[in-house]
Amino acid sequence: MSNTIKPLIKVCGMRQPDNIRAVAQLPVDYIGFIFYPKSSRFVDMKHLPTGLMPDLADVDISQAADADSKRRIGRVGVFVDATTQNIIAHIAAFGLDAVQLHGSESPTFIRNLRSTIVPDIRPELKIFKAMSIASADDIARCAQYEGLVDMFVFDTKCTGYGGSSTQFDWSLLDSYQGTVPFLLSGGIGPDDAERIKAISHKRFAGVDLNSRFETEPALKDVRLLEEFIGRLLNI
Structure with missing residues (x-):
């Protein structure tokens, strides 16, 4: 990793407004909301009983990422094989800056x-x-999405969709020859800052942090995040 380029930092699986506001005070670039109902970090919409208007975002959750008024922290919505209509509804409700597709979405769908x-x-x-x-072979599958996506998120293959707290073999990154930048995800923990700083892949863009910085699902340990980010960014 070049010392002159700040790695992007995404903290995913956020749900509690006060926790989001605290994390937003750190030098993070993205906060992720998981809109997959089977996830323990699922963020639901407010459902209106009349059915006459669309469901709404929880205002406390949606606005918490704006705690630092001096800069815009990107909002990422995480979806697993969702419909286009569902994704659009969440983009509008939560003011999403990015969508992260975590299922088997085809190039045509994207x-x-x-x-x-x-x-x-x-x-x-x-x-x-x-x-x-x-x-x-999993790295090779990226080729079908070249020119269609803005970022890859390399996560650990597991039975579910993320949040396994386990890492894949990072030496596999050497086989990635694509042009799309990537975030490294999958079991990154508080002790991994030096290993990440040693990554020299030219398409490495940053990290996606989740389960190993939690005290419980969707509740991040802000102190652990602050210490890790300080080591990663040399601040």
């Missing part, structure tokens, strides 16, 4: 999703594609 949303709904929207990694 192409159609982007053309539906950009530029009419959210001109600057970014699309992240999570890739479950266990072997070089």
Whole structure:
């Protein structure tokens, strides 16, 4: 990793407003909300009983990321094989800056999703594609998404969708020859700062932090995050 380029820092699986506000005071670039109902970190919409209007975002959750008024922290919505309509509803409700697709979304689905949303709904929207990694063959699957996504998120292959607290073999990153930058995810913990700083891959963009910085699902240990980020950024 070049010492002149600050790695992006995404803290995912946020839900509690006070916790979000505390994390927003740290030098993070993205906060992630998980909109997958089977996740223990699921963020639900407020459902209106009349059914006459669309469901709404919880205002406390949606606005908590704006705790630092001096800068914009990007909001990422995480989806698993969701419909385009569902994704658009969450973009509008939560003011998402990016969507992270964590399922088996095809290149055709992603192409159609982007053309539906950009530029009419959210001109600057970014699309992240999570890739479950266990072997070089999994890295090779990235090629089908070249030119369609703005960022890959390399996560550990497991039975579910993220949050396994385990790492894949980071030496597999050497086999990635694509042009799309990537975030490193999957079991990154408080003791990994020096290993991450040693990554020299030219497409490495930053880290995605989640379960190993939690005291319980969706509740981050702000002190651990602050200490880790300080070591990572040399501050």
